[in-house]
Amino acid sequence: MTIKRIRFMQELLTFFGLEGRLHLEWISSAEAQKYVQVVTDFTEKIRQMGPNPLKKIDAAVKGAI
Amino acid sequence: MDCKFVPAVCSYCGTGCGVLFEVIDGKINATLPMKSHPVNHGKLCIKGWNLHEYINSYMRLKTPLIKEDGRFQKATWDEAIGHAAVKFNQIKDQFGPDAIGVLVSAKITNEENYLAQKFTRAVIGTNNVDHCARL
């Protein structure tokens, strides 16, 4: 179920121009190393991609009002 | 059972969008935009889409109410109009006609708006009349 929904959302976000900002990974409670690795990688990736463009819009909209 | 569609003009503003009321068993159930209407071509704004809501709303007033002892009491139209006339006259006598202003609405027809304007100027005797669509 989760995998279906997330996969759909990933594709949809790509269409919206927000590609790569959603990631799903299965990590069991015994896989601490993997967890750290995945979170670090993803944080680094997002950092490289820059801040969420939606925040900008939010600020712009609030400014307009 | 019975299901028919009644065309009408949206009463919310001066645009005059064509709407279609879905009437099931004599009760308005939904509002649809009229596809072939030259004004709106099958599009509506949020107010138009919800026309049927106020018609059937339990909060809608069905008789005039007059406040007595701090509570609204049901009244007849004659009583209400009489009451309003007395109060308007009182204000006019005490403070002059310019103490009264009239604000009219897009939700009533042109003719009714005309009447309201006439009432303000000729009966009350003031130019304090305005319309919500002028904003």
Added chain:
Amino acid sequence: MSGSEGNFKVSLVQHPRYVDTNKCIACGICAEKCPKRVDDAYNEGLGKRKAIYVPYSQAVPLKYAIDDTQCIYLNKDRCGICENVCPSGAINFKDTQKERSLHVGSIILSTGFTSFDPSKLDNLGFARHPDIVTSMGFERMLSATGPFGGHLCLPSEKKHPRHPDRIAWLQCVGSRDENRCSNGYCSSVCCMYAVKQAVMAKDHSQDPLECAIFYMDMRTQGKDFDRYVDTARENGVRFIRSRVHSVVPLMDKTGIEMKYIDDSGHIQTEIFDLVVLSTGLEIGKSAVELSNTMGIELDQFNFIQTGSFNPVSTSVPGVYACGVLTGPKDIPQSVMEASSAAAAATENIAPARHTKTKSIRVPQERDTSREFSKIGVFVCNCGTNIGGVINVPEVVEYARTLPGVTYVEENLFTCSQDTQDKMARVIKEQGLNKVVVAACSPKTHETLFRETLVSAGLNKHVFEMANIRNHDSWVHARTPEQATEKAKKLVRMAVAKSVLLTPLFESRLPVTQSALVVGGGVAGMTAALTLARQGFPVTLVEKNQNLGGNARQLNKTYLNEDIGAYVKQLIHTVEKNERIRLFAGATVKQVDGFVGNFDTTIVAEGVEQQISHGVAILAVGARESKPEEYLYGTHDAVLTHLDLDTVFKTDENRIKTADNIVFIQCVGSRDKTHPYCSKVCCTHSIQSAIEIKRLNPDANIYIIYRDIRTYGKRELIYKQARDLGILFFRYDLDNKPVVSPNDGCVTIEFDDPILNRRVSVDADILCLASRIEARDNLDLSRAFKVVSDSDGWLLEAHQKLRPVDFATDGVFLCGMAHYPKPIDESIAQAKAAASRAITTLAQDSISVGGIVSTVNPRFCSGCGACINVCPYGAIAMNDEKNIVDINSALCKGCGACAATCPSEALTLDGFNNEQLYAQIKSAMTA
């Protein structure tokens, strides 16, 4: 131990722990400061631990203990650091050995096994080279809590971790070996765990890793095991059929050399970085001593002697045994036996049930529905676990500023008993109506805190935890300031949710204290009888006119016990038992209701009947398939196992006059279309072969097999068969034997891999070990809302840990409907199913509600999406109102329905959308 069944007196010795378990909160400071480093036995000596330690990370209770052979204080009267640093004063060096005496009705032994110590085998080099490890050691190496933190490293390279490139597994170390050790049996679990370890090692390794398993027979007879092996093979795990003679570490330290003889008879040499010895299971000395003290009979290998028909009973009445103690077995089988032993042990003392139960007095719950939120926040230091990283006073001050919070407190250990008492007092004094605890994981302590709420007159669901330890101080230990900020956010989120928490109520539903057993074979009858003897009425439904099932056709067990006589006796006992209502020639038509309250319609001889019952056990069995190859059905000489067993009973002369008898194994099993092992056939063929030899010593018997799977003590009859001169020939799936008719007999042609020649035999009898296949259970599984796997076997809730439960509550399974199995395992599973059923039946009511889904009928548009996603079958359509109904007795609170509903008509109480949104929003606002 003294006394007898129903009235034992047992004296126990409890060794000193030197740590007060009531005070210890497992903060770990003592072990951190303890100066004494010791080899860690749990990690097979591969790592170190301290003299004060927790045996392993999942230990229950999670409390420290002092190793009195190593502790400096206890041995030399110096040190004592742990006593000084312990924040809760739990260390007690004056602890002494305690003797306790118990008065019990039955005793269950489950002391388990010890792993074979391979250091006795000088040819395998264990203990002479660090890179030769036992399978237990390798298991620890793979574990995240193991000596290398889950990284696959060579134990020989301590300073510069190096990953192995090539790993070899040697099977049957200390098993199937009467020369170098006296363990003639098969340990039955090593093949599977070696394959698992190879697959996991490949997963763990970033570089390509070569894995080779050296084996004699691949004994992966369990459910879905063969599939796993096939996948492993496809993923590049090598399987080499060879018993390795010797393992020699190279002098230049470049690896470990292994010489072996391959399939074609040539000597091969390969070099590996790491060698894992798949050590077998054996019974430890202390377990043997214990058995001797209790006067329990052991077999030649020190396993407790049990019979196939009473697999958990020992020779002493009232004493039962389970697990490897009675013979090598895997996890599911051990779990089944454990439940089984529980059923057997309580059978004779059933009238005593509930006689010693005490109930807790609970104060009246306060009605807080008209109150504003008064949230109490308790922030825990957890010794230094949290306080050492996070600035707790700052978090406390921050919590005071949050809306709705009226009381904040800092605790050293929130979970300690005195803090709990204080918390209950504070809740009452301050009139709190919501409680937030910022501490550790709800997994460990939520229940405790909820009980405290209840004791203070609050509903147990107006409670929320913020995990500022596992999720914060532990992971951000190096950045304390950011950790403090995160702690504040976590507290803020918990408070935001707690504002919206509402009391949830549980109600009790009465349980119909009777059972329905579907299937009147050995498994079904055993289950019914077990339940009846425990005092519960049972309805037994059998499709055929006669009870007994497949077992009526069987001849003998591998221990030479007469199955026919046993089944006759069993049928008689079942028919005699007045608590069992028998419906022969009956089928289940429809099942309504849920755990505790089933209403089942059965059809017996065209008459419908309604049965009310609290639980159901499905024991519908399996059947022998009719082979479509090897001339079966076209030639009289070709038989199946069941046919042959009938011949034994009715036409002994045919066996006495036969010259050549051939068995072909794996007929229709372990092939592409049916990739599972039928488990019983190897033993069955060999047992039959021995029986033939007894009747007709001159007969030549040939068994053509793929892997001989005489697991556990069945290995002994394999040896016996070879001693009797029964010949074994191995074949492959792509080189099957060829059978052609030849007058009164059939000619079988096959390749002998040892002679490397084609051989032909004219057989008077050809016995085919045909596949056991599942019955068509579609209607039944629909009725009971249970599922089957792709091979048709009914699917248990968890293959290892819940082998007799279904995902659907109140329905259990046993016997061959689960998977092919011999009669002793069927009986064990049947008793296990009965035992699990009793856990429900023994209660007069079940708790319903709490964290379950509820439906708002106003918003439900009856689309039915939730019905499809509910894994527990808890949602049904209400056709009258065209909306869905949720059965809160079946709902497990997983929330799948709430996530699916497009209208948000379904909500999971305690996790509703408003609460979750509030949590998210409060996390997002800066």
Added chain:
Amino acid sequence: MNLIDQVEQLFIQDKIDIFLGYKALDGHLLPHGFTRDRMEELKALQVSEGRYSLEKIATHLTEKHPDIRIGMIARECNLRTLNLLYTWKQLNPENIETINISCCPSPLKPHSDCSYLEPKQTGAYKKTHGIDFNADPDTFLDDFNNKNRFSRWMYEFNKCIKCYGCRNICPVCFCDECSLEHASLVEPGTLPVDVPIFHLIRATHMAGRCIDCGLCEDACPMDIPLRLLYRQVNAIVSDIFDYRPGNGTDQSPFTIIGEKTVLEPKPMDAQLEGEKEYGL
């Protein structure tokens, strides 16, 4: 047999209680419910080019009279809608009779290609800042990079006046309680609408449901290319799950537990080259 005779037959054979079709009134072709009591009205029954969602009317009728048997004019898109509403248990196929008509002048076109909806004019400004109505999801993905796609969609979504027309007109939107009116998801009383949450919610709810009738885009007063968006939603669902809503009465893949389609989580890709800066 012509349309009117067919309907008459249905009434005579007592197969339906009401027939939904079109009738002219003051030069407008409007939907109308024909009943047995007023058979004479049947003479005015027509087929209309303007499409009203007769299925939605049918669900409203069914809500009031659960056992009512309804007949209706059905084009290809109507049939897809009906299939979907059967799947979601909003209509009972046993209570629905359809008279299939072809979309004149061409015979029925394949899925998601209605002749009444194209070509649509796109203004020059919209072409440079927003999204062409007649774009194809694939070409849209190819023509623009991540950043441009984002800014173009934001341009479109920022126009939204939150009229809820797309939802109101949608023949497969039947929920009594709509997530788009959930205060925690879509803040009430603010404009422009929560961008792009509002449209994302609707797009995700359309997954496995949108039958691509194009009515939403038709009803949008702000010319947001909704059809393009939901076509991509359909394309994703079709690619991943091999499911086309309304083509049969199979359950939506999102409501089937277990894997009908074997899926693996998407691997984390490397960072997208040269797209660090997002513009509005």
